Amino acid sequence: MRISEILRLVWLNLSQNKFKVILTSIGIVVGSATIMMVLAIGTGGREEVAEQFKNLNAGAIDISCEGETSGGISFAMGGGDMIAFSMPDNNMPSGSISIGGGGSFGGGNDWGGFGEIFGFDGESTEKQEFVTLTTEDCEELSLFVQGIADATISYSTSASVEGGDLDSASYYTIAGVQDNYDTISNLEMSIGDFLTEENNENKEKVCVLGYSVAKEIFGSAYDAYDAEIYIDNRRYVVTGVLSEMGTVASGISPDTAVFIPYETGIKYITGSSISPTLTVIAEDVNQVDTVMADVETALADSYSDSTFTISDAGTKMEAASASNETLTLLLISMAVIVFIVGGIGIMNVLFVSVKERTNEIGILKALGCSRRDILLEFLLEASFTSLVGAVLGVLLSLGITPLVEIFSVRVSLSVSGAMLSLLFGVITGSIFGFYPAFKASRLIPVVALNQE
Amino acid sequence: MIEMKGINKGYLLGEEKLPILKNIDFTVEKGEYVAILGPSGSGKTTLMNILGCMDEMDSGEYFLDGMAIHETGQHALTKVRNEKIGFIFQNYQLIPTYNVMQNIIMPLLMRGMSHQEAQEQCRKTIELLGLEHRINHRPSELSGGQKQRVSIARALVGSPAILLADEPTGALDQSSGRDVLKLFRELNEMGNTIVMITHDLNVAKSARRIVRIVDGRLYENEP
Numbered sequence A: 001m002r003i004s005e006i007l008r009l010v011w012l013n014l015s016q017n018k019f020k021v022i023l024t025s026i027g028i029v030v031g032s033a034t035i036m037m038v039l040a041i042g043t044g045g046r047e048e049v050a051e052q053f054k055n056l057n058a059g060a061i062d063i064s065c066e067g068e069t070s071g072g073i074s075f076a077m078g079g080g081d082m083i084a085f086s087m088p089d090n091n092m093p094s095g096s097i098s099i100g101g102g103g104s105f106g107g108g109n110d111w112g113g114f115g116e117i118f119g120f121d122g123e124s125t126e127k128q129e130f131v132t133l134t135t136e137d138c139e140e141l142s143l144f145v146q147g148i149a150d151a152t153i154s155y156s157t158s159a160s161v162e163g164g165d166l167d168s169a170s171y172y173t174i175a176g177v178q179d180n181y182d183t184i185s186n187l188e189m190s191i192g193d194f195l196t197e198e199n200n201e202n203k204e205k206v207c208v209l210g211y212s213v214a215k216e217i218f219g220s221a222y223d224a225y226d227a228e229i230y231i232d233n234r235r236y237v238v239t240g241v242l243s244e245m246g247t248v249a250s251g252i253s254p255d256t257a258v259f260i261p262y263e264t265g266i267k268y269i270t271g272s273s274i275s276p277t278l279t280v281i282a283e284d285v286n287q288v289d290t291v292m293a294d295v296e297t298a299l300a301d302s303y304s305d306s307t308f309t310i311s312d313a314g315t316k317m318e319a320a321s322a323s324n325e326t327l328t329l330l331l332i333s334m335a336v337i338v339f340i341v342g343g344i345g346i347m348n349v350l351f352v353s354v355k356e357r358t359n360e361i362g363i364l365k366a367l368g369c370s371r372r373d374i375l376l377e378f379l380l381e382a383s384f385t386s387l388v389g390a391v392l393g394v395l396l397s398l399g400i401t402p403l404v405e406i407f408s409v410r411v412s413l414s415v416s417g418a419m420l421s422l423l424f425g426v427i428t429g430s431i432f433g434f435y436p437a438f439k440a441s442r443l444i445p446v447v448a449l450n451q452e
Numbered sequence B: 001m002i003e004m005k006g007i008n009k010g011y012l013l014g015e016e017k018l019p020i021l022k023n024i025d026f027t028v029e030k031g032e033y034v035a036i037l038g039p040s041g042s043g044k045t046t047l048m049n050i051l052g053c054m055d056e057m058d059s060g061e062y063f064l065d066g067m068a069i070h071e072t073g074q075h076a077l078t079k080v081r082n083e084k085i086g087f088i089f090q091n092y093q094l095i096p097t098y099n100v101m102q103n104i105i106m107p108l109l110m111r112g113m114s115h116q117e118a119q120e121q122c123r124k125t126i127e128l129l130g131l132e133h134r135i136n137h138r139p140s141e142l143s144g145g146q147k148q149r150v151s152i153a154r155a156l157v158g159s160p161a162i163l164l165a166d167e168p169t170g171a172l173d174q175s176s177g178r179d180v181l182k183l184f185r186e187l188n189e190m191g192n193t194i195v196m197i198t199h200d201l202n203v204a205k206s207a208r209r210i211v212r213i214v215d216g217r218l219y220e221n222e223p
């Protein structure tokens, strides 16, 4: 038979069974939509991880003392131990957890895996002495431990801020940092300069605002520059505003923090009750383990009774991407199951509908229709049906995406994902729809005709 | 036209093979109009299906238009059915989702004819059977007699070497049955070779030659 005539028959059969086409393709719709969503969510997760780590230095090692937790709240949300800031209770506005990795990790809380990875490995041992790391420790480490390119010390706290467009005082994360914090954390300036060594030495009341903070208080980075804010009722001059940095995997979330010189903060805001984090950068990323061991030894010499949490960014990154990979794998297995279940459903529906048409196949055979033509007709019917299903499935996943995003799951739709789910849908539907016809077409005409 | 020698056919009934057709010899010349008359269950349909190349025989030789059917494979038989045989089924066997035109045109399309060409060729047959006003109807919208006429039109449209009709009047009322038989006479007079099976002697009488089948054996004239 001519291909054009076969296509005409296919069209005839499909257009006369629109409802059946839709019913048959529902399994495909669900299957394709699932594949598409899984790919999109998987990619979204990968992108999110990449983004969170983008301003993280691979050679960075964080050291903090895991003292008694009475001193403050550390490990706020599982992301915390990387730069485990503790903060004194008296400065802690109840309910506000804007410190440490936890707060900064807000955007990523949809990834259950992270909690375990970054989890609470900092359980406090009894009879531990709580020590405060100091600037001297920082200097000593960079002096005595080999292979350290740079070192910095920082802490974060929360304090009331007034000024600008703010109607009343609000609490913000205040980060006490040294002048090299911006290079170590890969921060970029939107306007002005980062804090300087002199600022720190002279305990000057200057600050650098995170992008979101600047927008909230002054409306824009430009308006914030050179303006004044009041932190704990003391006047600070804004010397710079950071560019928007987005979500970060751990540490201080730069967009929502106010950076002030390390010494200034101790003098005016926190007093001595801080639990700072040391961050050292290994010269060679491959030597991170050695540096970590050396740091541990050096600290043990100074503080024999204390345990420190030492963690490196590289391991975190690997762990995060590994957990993300696990999640992707999980999603994919889910999709495969949906597809198999859907596939069996499709197969059943098609099996019944082709079975119904065994008589038709018998008539076609009796009239002298070649097996090739019969197979082609049924294959095309199955393919078109599943194509309809697959297209609807892709559209469905486009519709679902905003709903999923409500739960702050990052969904990254892609053309290749759509193509893949289309392909998946069409192939599954074609195979399952074709097989019963294939079987029927092998019967001799009387048998096909007499089958009910 | 048709030459059958020693045809045997049986169905497996559990372990045993139940013989249905027993050593059938049957010959039909070109232009003949033969009725095979026999009671229900005597094996008429079984024989007809073998004549129509739709079923396999257990043993024997069958030549159709000089072609050794018993030595021909399924694939080639498909072509034989399409080109040499016009089969009229007892229960019409129309495709329910196709309209009259689409049902009638199928054998021509299967030959690779273009739709236009095929439609052209259908027209004469449709007129001959008086189906002009029904071409867009579905089988479900037709009476039994009309359905049978569609079925006959479909069998005729490809100008087959032989027309095979299995109880063509079996499901029809008397007047429709008479019409069909009248049509068969006309078709035979136009040169078509026809083999018809029936259990009804009155129907058989409209043919020019009658053979009887009793319990799977074929007898010329009276048994």
Ligand SMILES: Nc1ncnc2c1ncn2[C@@H]1O[C@H](COP(=O)(O)OP(=O)(O)O)[C@@H](O)[C@H]1O
Residues within 6 Å of the ligand: B011, B012, B020, B038, B039, B040, B041, B042, B043, B044, B045, B046, B047
């Ligand atoms: N597919 C089959 N399997 C088993 N027995 C069959 C089958 N088809 C027909 N028969 C038996 O063969 C015999 C002849 O059937 P058939 O040729 O249809 O008779 P007729 O058309 O003369 O009434 C019957 O007894 C019937 O039960």
Ligand SMILES: [Mg+2]
Residues within 6 Å of the ligand: B044, B045, B046, B090, B167
């Ligand atoms: Mg019969």
